[in-house]
Amino acid sequence: MSDLLELSLSAAASGCIYALVALAYLLMIRPTGIINFAVGEWAMVGAFGGFLLLSKLEWPYPLGMAALLGFMLLVGWATERIAVRPLVERGAPLLAPILALLGMLVVFRESISLGFGPDPHQVPEAVGFEHLKYFTIGATLAVFAAVWLFFETTLWGKSFEAVSLNRRAAALMGIDLSRVTAVSFAGGAAAAGLAGLLVAPNTSAHYLMGVPLAIQGFTALVIGGVGRVEGALLGGMLVAFAEQLTVRYAPLPSGYAQGVPLLLLMLFLLVRPTGLLRPRA
Amino acid sequence: MRTFIIAMAAALFCAAAGAQETIKIGVITDKVGPAKPYSEPTLEGILFGAEEINRAGGVLGRKLELLIEDDQGRPDISATMARKLVDAGAVFILSITLTPATQQQQNVTLEAKTPQMTPMNSGDTLTTQLANPYFWQTGPLGSIQIATLLSHARAKQLKRVALITDNSDLGQLLGKFFRAGLEKSGIEVVAEEVVARGATTAEPQMQKIRAAKPEAMFMAGVLTPENVLILRAYRQMGLKFPIHSSYNLSVPQYMSVAKGLLNGITFVDAYDPDKPEVKKFEADYRKATGKLPYNIHGYGYDGIKMVAEAIRKAGSTDKEKIRAAMQSLSYSGVMGAKGMKYVFPEGKRAGFDPNGMVVRVYEGDKQGRVVHVGQK
Numbered sequence: 001m002s003d004l005l006e007l008s009l010s011a012a013a014s015g016c017i018y019a020l021v022a023l024a025y026l027l028m029i030r031p032t033g034i035i036n037f038a039v040g041e042w043a044m045v046g047a048f049g050g051f052l053l054l055s056k057l058e059w060p061y062p063l064g065m066a067a068l069l070g071f072m073l074l075v076g077w078a079t080e081r082i083a084v085r086p087l088v089e090r091g092a093p094l095l096a097p098i099l100a101l102l103g104m105l106v107v108f109r110e111s112i113s114l115g116f117g118p119d120p121h122q123v124p125e126a127v128g129f130e131h132l133k134y135f136t137i138g139a140t141l142a143v144f145a146a147v148w149l150f151f152e153t154t155l156w157g158k159s160f161e162a163v164s165l166n167r168r169a170a171a172l173m174g175i176d177l178s179r180v181t182a183v184s185f186a187g188g189a190a191a192a193g194l195a196g197l198l199v200a201p202n203t204s205a206h207y208l209m210g211v212p213l214a215i216q217g218f219t220a221l222v223i224g225g226v227g228r229v230e231g232a233l234l235g236g237m238l239v240a241f242a243e244q245l246t247v248r249y250a251p252l253p254s255g256y257a258q259g260v261p262l263l264l265l266m267l268f269l270l271v272r273p274t275g276l277l278r279p280r281a
Numbered sequence: 282m283r284t285f286i287i288a289m290a291a292a293l294f295c296a297a298a299g300a301q302e303t304i305k306i307g308v309i310t311d312k313v314g315p316a317k318p319y320s321e322p323t324l325e326g327i328l329f330g331a332e333e334i335n336r337a338g339g340v341l342g343r344k345l346e347l348l349i350e351d352d353q354g355r356p357d358i359s360a361t362m363a364r365k366l367v368d369a370g371a372v373f374i375l376s377i378t379l380t381p382a383t384q385q386q387q388n389v390t391l392e393a394k395t396p397q398m399t400p401m402n403s404g405d406t407l408t409t410q411l412a413n414p415y416f417w418q419t420g421p422l423g424s425i426q427i428a429t430l431l432s433h434a435r436a437k438q439l440k441r442v443a444l445i446t447d448n449s450d451l452g453q454l455l456g457k458f459f460r461a462g463l464e465k466s467g468i469e470v471v472a473e474e475v476v477a478r479g480a481t482t483a484e485p486q487m488q489k490i491r492a493a494k495p496e497a498m499f500m501a502g503v504l505t506p507e508n509v510l511i512l513r514a515y516r517q518m519g520l521k522f523p524i525h526s527s528y529n530l531s532v533p534q535y536m537s538v539a540k541g542l543l544n545g546i547t548f549v550d551a552y553d554p555d556k557p558e559v560k561k562f563e564a565d566y567r568k569a570t571g572k573l574p575y576n577i578h579g580y581g582y583d584g585i586k587m588v589a590e591a592i593r594k595a596g597s598t599d600k601e602k603i604r605a606a607m608q609s610l611s612y613s614g615v616m617g618a619k620g621m622k623y624v625f626p627e628g629k630r631a632g633f634d635p636n637g638m639v640v641r642v643y644e645g646d647k648q649g650r651v652v653h654v655g656q657k
Contacts, residue, residue: 003488010484017481110313118317120505122538129517199481202513203506204538208315212479240481247474247485254486255448255475 003248011244012237013133016140019236020195021217022224023147024188026232029221030164031184033094034084036101039192040214041108046072046193047205048112050123061126068197069190076189079104080182088181105210113207123200136198140233143194147187148229160184192217219265225275234276239264303346304339304598306331306588307366307374309386314354315449315478316379318505318532319577323377323401324349326574326581329566330589340589341596352378356385363389363397371395372598373588377581380404381450387413396591396603400584401577403528404454408630415604419587419623420580421528421616421633423455425656426549427462427499429638430525433547433653434497435466437523443472443495445486445511447502455501455527463499471495476507483507487514500526505534512542523547528638533575536646543643550641551616551633552576553651562615576616583614587623618654 024039049071053064083100125132151157162170163180171177195213196205203209216239224235239261246257268275308327311320327347335344348369352359359382366374367389374390374397376383383399384407390397391413398417399407405422442463446456456473463470472493474486490498498515502508508529515524523545530548552575553559562582566574574582591610595602610632612623617637625632636655641648 003492007485007488010482014481113313113317118321119534120509120538122540129513202481202510204509206506209479209506212477216479244482244485248488253473253475254489258448258475258477 007244007248008241009133011240013136014244015220015237015240016136017195017199017213017236018216018220018239019233020140020143020191020198021213022220022232022236023144023229024192024195025217025221026226026229027147027188027191028184029226031160031167031180032084032163034097034101035218036098036185036188037214037218038079038101038105038108038210039188039217040210040212041105041112042072042075042189042192042210043196043199043213044112044205044207044210045075045108046196047123047200047203047209048116048121048196049193050197050200051116051121051205054124055122061124065126065197068193072189072193073186075193076186077182079189080185084181084185085178109207109210116205116207118207120204120206123197123205125201129201132201139194139198143191144229144233147191151229156183216261219261221275222265222273223268223275225277225279227274227279228277231275231277238276303344304341304592305346305348305369305371306585307363307369307371308347308349309352309359309362309366309374309376309378309382310349311354311378311382312351314352314379315504316354316377316382318534319401320354320377322575322577323581323584325570326578326583327375327377327400327585328581329569329574329578330582330585332569333565334585334589340592341598345585345589352382354379354382356382359383360385360389362386363395364393367393367395372592372600372603373397375400375581375584375588377401377584379450380407380454383407384410387411387416390415394600394604396600396607398584398588398607400587401580404451405458405631406454414608414630415600416630417607417625418631419584419616419633421549421551421638422631423458423501423527424462425633425635425638426455426527427459427501428635428656429549429640429653430499430527430547431462431466431468432656433640434525437497439468439496441469441471441493441495443474443490443493443498443522444470445474445476445483445490445498445500445502447504447507448475448477449502449504452502452504455503459499459501459527476502476511478504478507480507480510483510483514484518487511487518487520491518491520495522497523497525500524500530503527503529505529505532505538509535509539509542512539512546516542525549525640528576530643531576531641531648533648536648540646543646546643547640547652548643548648549638550576550648551638552579553618553639555651556615556619558613558615579615583612583616583623586614587612618651 049068084097087096159175220235220239224231246260350362363386376399380402401420446452472490526548531550591607595606621637623632639651640653
């Protein structure tokens with residue numbers, strides 16, 4: 001029983017990381033329809049930002065965290081300006097920015113690899129290691145609560161909702177589509193960067209950490225559902241629990257158990273492509 | 282104007298003539314893929330060694346010229362790179378990329394009868410899957426690593442152990458050799474776990490290992506972040522059984538990314554800091570680059586030195602003569618225990634002495650003393 005409790009805490013903390021990456025996808029997909037697979041690399045940038053500010057420059061954690069989130073907002077905004085907006089303004093099909101963002105994935109990874117080298121770097125935790133999981137869970141819940149309130153209670157949130165329902169109608173109603181897109185990318189980058197910062201004390205910051213996070217986050221998004229913020233959290237938790245409980249208790253070699261989340265992904269895509277939580281009518 | 286053109290043409294002719302004088306050595310490395318953390322310091326060691334050789338007058342009175350290609354750790358690209366280097370006139374190819382990529386290059390080097398060596402790959406199958414008399418391997422084999430670790434652990438009379446690795450190609454391969462070595466010694470593997478690349482925790486795997494109550498745990502993984510996850514879970518769970526690790530824990534990055542997690546862990550290494558050759562290498566490298574090298578640099582340094590020695594011994598750049606010289610080489614380098622020589626007995630193309638590895642122990646967060654040598 002104590003094993004199960006210990007594992008539940010570990011899975012909840014991992015689930016929060018996946019949920020934040022899923023949230024990053026969701027913030028961009030809802031208003032734009034663009035799947036940005038570079039979110040994993042944004043998480044990597046967040047982890048390296050943590051290394052630079054907290055390990056190298058030794059800034060106090062709250063200050064470093066705030067500076068990093070501010071920087072990630074800029075990264076997301078700049079990515080949208082460079083890789084997405086020019087294509088959208090020229091009327092390119094939806095696939096074009098998705099491919100351009102795949103190119104950005106390589107740009108981010110190689111820039112970090114050149115700047116910091118191939119070796120992993122240590123990132124300090126906000127609290128002692130024994131409390132790190134609680135901090136990760138708390139920070140994630142706070143972010144999800146804030147995003148949920150943003151969508152549910154603010155005019156800005158409603159304009160996001162309107163754009164996701166019908167871009168053309170939203171534009172006719174006077175909503176600035178470019179601004180909504182830019183803010184969605186900025187928010188996505190901040191969520192992904194936070195995931196990187198939170199996971200890095202465990203995994204260290206390294207240049208190949210992005211793609212696995214992008215895959216787990218995408219799986220969480222598909223399972224939870226693209227339509228609702230809570231779906232990303234639910235999906236993240238389900239992926240992490242499925243992953244860790246299978247490794248621990250399933251009568252399978254742990255090498256095979258790693259495929260379970262991907263099986264879930266395929267199952268959901270086939271049987272329930274809208275995910276567990278459907279969008280509100 | 283006419284004089285200027287004649288002078289330029291003469292300069293270009295001299296440069297071309299000079300270029301023809303070099304001996305071209307191909308290097309296939311991984312600059313962006315998963316082998317990069319190993320390939321990069323190995324390449325630095327090769328560059329430093331080539332520079333040292335050229336400063337001393339080169340080989341057969343000719344300078345070495347390195348032709349460096351990046352295969353991204355991809356076997357499909359790697360064979361093409363080998364072909365490109367053969368076509369560019371490389372008389373020897375050094376492969377410092379992933380094991381499967383090195384394997385793939387052999388199809389080209391066998392067909393083109395071009396000598397090829399990997400100074401860092403440790404997969405046992407590289408010299409056994411294909412009968413390629415033009416290929417040599419000088420990195421310590423996975424089977425030597427486990428045999429050395431077991432020889433150290435044998436004194437502790439182990440009966441039940443756990444084995445943990447990662448899902449990288451090399452991690453899986455080493456895991457296989459570790460398991461075979463353990464079973465051959467009559468030691469039962471009571472739990473065998475894999476931590477996937479990109480995992481965020483190793484707690485489920487370590488819980489299973491804890492439940493199996495092993496007397497010791499062997500780590501065969503080669504991915505640093507995943508190994509740190511294992512060590513973190515081990516410490517957080519308060520586990521006490523000893524850990525014996527593959528050479529991966531010998532890279533110095535652990536001292537910074539796994540602070541507070543390392544004390545008492547033994548690891549196999551091919552680098553003895555007390556060896557006179559190592560002391561000289563470290564001093565020379567530091568003087569030339571301002572940086573302190575570590576064991577991985579030594580693999581590249583020894584590799585290029587052996588290539589130069591084989592060409593010198595062959596007395597020409599004829600590939601067949603170089604092949605024969607390489608096969609009969611006996612070379613004492615930076616890597617390996619004190620007194621170790623790389624040799625290639627007839628029919629063998631893996632040159633690392635089975636008794637050439639050492640076992641070291643972490644003392645606090647520092648890589649400490651040698652506690653065991655070889656397999657005896």
